[in-house]
Amino acid sequence: MYRYDEFDHRFVQERVAEFRSQVTRRLDGSLNENEFKPLRLMNGLYLQLHAYMLRVAIPYGTLDSARMRMLAHIAEKWDRGYGHFTTRQNIQFNWPKLSDVPDILDALASVEMHAIQTSGNCIRNTTSDPYAGVAADEVEDPRITAELIRQWSSLHPEFTFLGRKFKIAVTGSAEDRTALKVHDIGIQIVRNTAGETGYRVLVGGGLGRTPMIAKELRAFLPREDLLPYLEAALRVYNLHGRRDNKYKARIKILVHEIGIEEYARQVEAEFAALDRDAIAAPVEEVARIAAYFAPPKLAARPAESTAFERARQVDPGFAAWASQNTFPHRVPGYVAATISLKPIGGAPGDATAEQMRAMADLAEKYSRDELRVTHEQNVVLPHVALDDLHSVYRGLAGVGLDAPNKGLVTDIVACPGLDYCALATARSIPVAQNIARRFGSTARQKEIGPLSIKISGCINACGHHHVGHIGILGLDKAGVESYQITLGGDATETAALGDRTGPGFGYDEVADVIEKLVDRYIELREVPQETFLQTYRRVGMEPFKEAIYATH
Numbered sequence: 001m002y003r004y005d006e007f008d009h010r011f012v013q014e015r016v017a018e019f020r021s022q023v024t025r026r027l028d029g030s031l032n033e034n035e036f037k038p039l040r041l042m043n044g045l046y047l048q049l050h051a052y053m054l055r056v057a058i059p060y061g062t063l064d065s066a067r068m069r070m071l072a073h074i075a076e077k078w079d080r081g082y083g084h085f086t087t088r089q090n091i092q093f094n095w096p097k098l099s100d101v102p103d104i105l106d107a108l109a110s111v112e113m114h115a116i117q118t119s120g121n122c123i124r125n126t127t128s129d130p131y132a133g134v135a136a137d138e139v140e141d142p143r144i145t146a147e148l149i150r151q152w153s154s155l156h157p158e159f160t161f162l163g164r165k166f167k168i169a170v171t172g173s174a175e176d177r178t179a180l181k182v183h184d185i186g187i188q189i190v191r192n193t194a195g196e197t198g199y200r201v202l203v204g205g206g207l208g209r210t211p212m213i214a215k216e217l218r219a220f221l222p223r224e225d226l227l228p229y230l231e232a233a234l235r236v237y238n239l240h241g242r243r244d245n246k247y248k249a250r251i252k253i254l255v256h257e258i259g260i261e262e263y264a265r266q267v268e269a270e271f272a273a274l275d276r277d278a279i280a281a282p283v284e285e286v287a288r289i290a291a292y293f294a295p296p297k298l299a300a301r302p303a304e305s306t307a308f309e310r311a312r313q314v315d316p317g318f319a320a321w322a323s324q325n326t327f328p329h330r331v332p333g334y335v336a337a338t339i340s341l342k343p344i345g346g347a348p349g350d351a352t353a354e355q356m357r358a359m360a361d362l363a364e365k366y367s368r369d370e371l372r373v374t375h376e377q378n379v380v381l382p383h384v385a386l387d388d389l390h391s392v393y394r395g396l397a398g399v400g401l402d403a404p405n406k407g408l409v410t411d412i413v414a415c416p417g418l419d420y421c422a423l424a425t426a427r428s429i430p431v432a433q434n435i436a437r438r439f440g441s442t443a444r445q446k447e448i449g450p451l452s453i454k455i456s457g458c459i460n461a462c463g464h465h466h467v468g469h470i471g472i473l474g475l476d477k478a479g480v481e482s483y484q485i486t487l488g489g490d491a492t493e494t495a496a497l498g499d500r501t502g503p504g505f506g507y508d509e510v511a512d513v514i515e516k517l518v519d520r521y522i523e524l525r526e527v528p529q530e531t532f533l534q535t536y537r538r539v540g541m542e543p544f545k546e547a548i549y550a551t552h
Contacts, residue, residue, distance in 0.1 A: 001062055001370060002147050002292045004112045012109045015116060019043045020102035027099060044115025045101060049422045054093045054101060055118040056108060060128035060146040060170075061089030061373035063113075065360035068371060070111045072356035078104050083356070085341060085349045087413060087464055088167075089127045089373040090118055094420050116154070121162045123153035123234075127169045129177045130372040130380045133295055136330040138172035139189045140197060144290045145226070146170045148281055151289075152227050159234050163241035163249035166234070167206075174493065179375055181205045181214045181495035182467055184251045185233065192220045199226055203233065203263070204255030207461035211497050212252040215260040217267065225271075228279045232271035236263065296368040296383055301333025305386035318393045320442055321404035326389070333386055337367075339379040339396060340403040340411060344440040347429045348414040349377035351401075358399040366392050376413055378406065408445040409453060409518065410436040413464055417457030417474065424457035426474025426481040427507070431455055434511045439518075448518055451532045454489070467491035469533050470517060471498040472510065481507045487517070487544055488536045501545055513548050520547035 004012075019039070026036040033047075040046075044055045056071070071091055075083045078100045079093045086092055096104060108114055117124060126146045133141045149168060153159065159166070169178040172189040180186035186202035199221040205214030221229055240258070242248045255263050312319040326335040339359060342348050351359070359379055363371045366388045367381035374380060384392055396402045405411045412435060415421065417428030432455055439445055454468030458475070465471035471486035483505050486498030505513050518532075524543055525535045536544070 001064060002059070002143075002289065008112070009109075012112075012114050012116075015043070015114070016102060016105045016109055019105060023098060023102050038120075041120040042116070043101075043105065044118035045098075046119060047422070048094065048416075048420050049418070049424070050420065051095050052098055052101070053420065054096050054104060054115055055086070056091050056093070056113060056115050057118050057125050058090050058113075058373050059150050060126060060132070060143050061130055061375075062132075062143060063371055063373070064369045065364040065371075067111045067113055068356050068360035068363070070107060070113065072353040072360070074104055074107060075356065076353040082350050082352045084347075084416065085351065085373050085377050085379065087375050087377060087415075087462065088118075088125050089130075089375055090125055091373070092416075094416070119165075120160075121164050121166075122160050123149075123156070123162075123166045123168065126150055126153070127167075127178055127183075127375055129171050129173060130374040131177060131327055131336055131382065132172065132372075133293060134327065134329050134336045134382050135173055135175075135177075136328065137175060139191055140172050141290075141293050141295075142170040142172040142178075142187075142189055144286070144293050145187065145189065145199075147289050147292075148227070148286065149230070152230070152281070158238060162234075162238055163243045164246060166237075166251070168230075176491075176493040176495070179464070179467065179491040179495075180493075182207055182211070182464070182491060183214065185217075185230070186214050187226075190220065196222070198222050201229065201233075204252045204260070205495075206250050206252040207464060207466045208250070209247060209459045209461075210250075210253065211461065211466040212256060213495050213497065214252075215255065217260070217264055224280055224283075225276065227281055228274050228276040229267075229271055231279050232267045232274060235270050236266045296370075298331045298334060298368075298383060298385075301385055301387065303332040305333065305389075308386040308389055311390035315390065315393075317397070317402065317404070318390055320446075321393055321402055322389060324404045324408065324446075325406040327380075329383070331383075335384055335386060335389065337381045337384045337389065337392055338374070338406045339381065339401050340405050341378050341401070342405060342411050342436065343400050343403050344410060344436050345433050346400075346436075348412050348432050351379075352399075355399045355401055358395060358401070362392055362395045376411065378411070404442060405445055407450050407452070409439045409448050409451045410445060412436060412453045412455060413468070414455040415457050415462035417455075417463075421457060421462075423460055424474070425459075425476040426457050426483065428455045428457040428463055428474060431472060431474070431483070431507070431510050435514050438511045438515055447528075448522070449528070449531055451518070452489075452491070453514070464491065465489070466497045467495065468498060469531075469536070470514060475504065477504065483507065483510050485513060485517075485548070487541060488533065490533060499541055501541065502549060505548075516547045517544055520544055 202214035456463035489498030
């Protein structure tokens with residue numbers, strides 16, 4: 001796990017002191033809200049529907065127990081006792097008082113955390129695979145590259161005020177667990193035919209009101225060229241990207257309008273003209289960063305665990321959880337365990353201070369003091385011995401975090417929606433809660449199998465509804481909430497945007513509609529192992545439209 005150097009410490013402390021002065025001037029009236037807005041956004045502070053919201057950076061989703069305990073402390077002391085983990089692998093606090101924000105930032109700095117570049121038109125938190133360093137299929141731990149990008153992009157003088165926000169994701173595997181193709185730039189670590197490690201670069205993905213799947217910019221980029229190439233790609237975007245219309249300012253619009261071939265030509269020309277040696281990270285710096293992500297020294301264990309098998313036999317709840325919420329570890333005798341932040345009837349992604357402390361305790365005792373936040377609003381303990389898995393489960397059950405639903409119908413991704421967000425046009429959280437209650441039975445969820453539901457409360461698509469197997473978009477229709485349904489979305493390596501079924505549905509109808517879609521899927525699937533997405537791709541939209549509109 002990366003640790004700050006002296007520059008990082010000094011820089012973050014200076015930023016906290018600077019913002020404390022700015023807050024003081026806002027509170028005494030020396031700054032009005034329009035003057036204060038760009039200053040607070042540079043420090044991750046939004047003005048939401050009811051209160052300020054502070055978004056805290058968790059680089060590539062990785063943190064330790066000390067940081068998680070600090071988040072719990074902040075939730076308890078300065079918020080309302082909970083935080084909200086986001087699809088950007090960050091955390092948001094929805095109720096801080098403006099006067100307390102400098103103290104919160106000071107507390108974060110004490111554990112090497114901050115809120116810089118979590119908002120504004122800059123390069124946001126670079127996200128990565130929550131199973132980085134664990135998955136056997138990865139070419140290389142992608143967090144090394146993500147940290148390199150973090151250092152390069154932090155307060156970059158050319159890219160602090162872009163036309164719009166800019167999002168980058170990095171994966172080290174062919175299986176995409178990062179939603180790579182719906183990012184402004186997606187980076188996949190690959191090997192070429194000569195066995196050299198480098199990068200496949202994608203560009204122009206994104207969701208929102210104009211969703212697009214990213215296109216390949218470079219099939220193979222030598223690893224030493226990464227930062228100069230990103231510099232060239234951002235320069236071309238910064239030069240040509242729209243600033244007169246924020247809805248057309250993302251890089252996806254530029255790539256779409258001039259074409260990937262022309263955009264690539266301009267990037268290659270800019271790349272050729274750069275002083276690459278002045279931008280590229282020195283070999284020794286890359287090695288220094290890589291050393292922080294050296295695999296933990298896990299004690300040798302048998303591939304099978306007697307204690308684990310015995311616990312599965314006597315504890316059916318544990319057996320269901322272990323079957324659904326674990327991921328194979330590259331080291332025999334270990335797994336990565338997903339902590340679902342989607343209890344039945346809960347707000348997706350929320351965790352109380354008590355739950356955060358419990359996760360910190362379990363990470364410290366059983367997972368080499370490491371946790372990962374996922375872009376699906378869950379948390380992962382990456383290094384758990386099979387012998388210890390039942391103890392982890394019991395610890396989670398004690399604080400209501402034992403839902404065995406990773407990847408199932410109740411593992412719903414949802415934005416805060418109209419309960420919090422000033423941009424929202426409809427509720428998201430209550431819709432997710434209603435659906436989860438409808439499918440709360442563990443047996444029913446297992447019968448249905450893998451099914452991704454994603455909900456957004458407005459066209460900005462913070463809930464990633466476009467790439468849900470079932471996507472739900474809440475809109476305002478003449479003062480009434482109306483929910484559009486899309487089918488067939490996919491955020492993986494076979495990425496696809498969902499197809500709209502037709503007219504929207506009222507708030508009270510959504511759970512019924514989802515149940516009709518699920519029932520029709522079960523009728524249509526050829527074998528129980530055929531997933532919802534596979535069935536949809538085989539039979540198309542019409543049978544599902546018939547199910548939800550025939551009697552509507």
